[in-house]
Amino acid sequence: MAHAKISMYLPPNINPAQAEIAYGCLALPKLNRELQSAVLLTRQKALVALCDLMHDPEYVYEAIQIGCLESLKGLLKDGDDLVRIKTTEVLHIIATHSVGRISFLEHDIIFALSFLLSDPNNRCRENMHLAFKHLSQLPAGAQGIVNCGLIPALVWKLQREEENIQELILDTLAICLQEDATEALGSRAVPCFKEKLLSPNENIRSKAAEALMAISIPLEGKNQVWKYDVIPILVHRLKDISMEVRANAAGALMYATVTTEGKYAALDADAIPPLLELLDPELSTKVRLNATKALTMLAEAPEGRKLLQVHVPVFRALETEKNENIQWAASIALDVIEWKP
Template sequence: MLLKPGDRAQRQWSLQSFILKALCRRGKMAHAKISMYLPPNINPTQASIAYGCRALPKLNKELNSDDLLTRQKALIALCDLMHDPEYVYEAINIGCLESLKTLLKDVDDLVRIKATEALYITATHSVGRIGFLEKDVIAALSLLLNDPHTVCRENLHQTYKHLAQLPAGAQGIVINGLIPSLVWKLEREEENIQELILDTLAPCLQEDATEALHSRAVPCLKEKLLSANHNIRSKAARVLIAISVPLEGKNQVWQYDVIPILVDLLKDPEKEVQANAAGALMFATVTTEGKYAALDAEAITPLLELLHLSSASKVRLNATKALTMLAEAPEGRRYLQAHVATFRVLEKDMKEAIQRAARIAIKVIEWKP
């Protein structure tokens, strides 16, 4: 049966009245008063972001505002946007890096902290790291190495760590003369920042270890090898690998009695510490003095144990190479001749690099003058 227009309207009104009364009884619509509170998804500390392509230009303008609150809100909003690599690319093109460099000198603590955070997030993207080199951000950041706020310094070292993963970035840190400062800070910073500094130093010293060797880096790293923090021990040994590549580095590792400590670390419960300690020994024992220092510290026995017991390929590879260096000394060769069978087993290892290292070790051990 068809309803007349008046009947249809009457029925619709009755249904709405029923729903409203039901909601009122449940307490969900006690009154029609509008709340004075903001919706829960609005952040009052963050600047409003313009729509589409106007978002970053608007924020960049606010970054240069004379009003402190405007700068702070713009930085908080920018930190959120920089997680997207597309925004990073656009931000670099419109001059946000220059604005952030200026804000690093701001007298307000929050502005400096958020500026370094924005740069740190930018440095996690490859396009951001390239932009850093083009806009000379490395030197500008170095002004905050002694900032009173730990968070600010941590953001700075996070930035350098990511930047150093790029060979040109590591070279940039070296060229800007920051290695002595980083070594100096390594002895004075908090543990979490020490780890970041070590992560930065390792690739930088692979590029050039000269300034580190002139800054007493080896005695500092020797101290870090004795740290109770296994991450610091591991990363310090990794930096020693890099610093031991040049001859002067090998000589300093021997002169400062670092080799006995590296031998002790071969028995460390952490596999990464074992691997890096064996790697550092591999380079340090290239020289005759290094070989005999390791033999005097009885390095062969723990190195052989690593070949038998370790399940980590990196540990076995570095230990094999270190033993090859020790086999070049007559005393080491004589001792290892009874253990050739161990290296024969390694020739069948799943890793081709270990197979090759084992063949070279056997050739050295079985060599006769």
């Protein structure tokens, strides 16, 4: 006879929006077949289940081996918003794993994702840019993004996307420009980064300064930073409320002031006093190291050397630091400041 007794155990965790996962080694092959189903609900449920499994590196490797990436490439063109959102989510999770980033290159996923740059769904575009950000952390991945000709499109999108996506684009560009900044320099990236330095969002200001640091590595980048009057804004950002913005601004000045024009533009903007303030022992190693190197560049100009000679004791103190990089940078700075013709 039945009893009206309530069980002490919780009900099973059943998600009606997720496909049932087969046992053991049958799980991923079953999901891969369902990804190719003509039934929309079946594809949606399979993608939800796959998102959960892809957090495990072992499943990522197996999914790649059985051809899930090819199935996912096809779903990027699906007309259903949820399918494209979950597909890009799966791909950006895969891109967090080393084996996933390598497989992106082997299966030409970058090109397939690039068609979603103007997707009407914000979440879909965000997932795509997350995938690009993770992929760019692999040198071959960053070069792959450059080789696909995506840099001009990313620069163009940077001026039109929402702030959270702008941050992801700047992260990707900052790394890709270290590989090759040619296309960015031809796409008016420097004026775009200059505009982002004025953003009220401190993360965007910081990432824009980091991108300027990368684009200033080649000579043409240094020249453009000077020509577009970015240097006075970088000097202003040395006093930013965010320490990360200060550090990256000092790093950008370190590269931009290698040229004579850059040196005198920074001196005209009175860059030495705020850079000296960044040598405070209480500040981070990154900001102090970048500031020391930027001051070294300015000391190569006779006017800068003259202004810095009275601050030699500050650099002497830096030579006693525990950090070897700061010791080395301070030693070079002293050689330049104390040099006599």
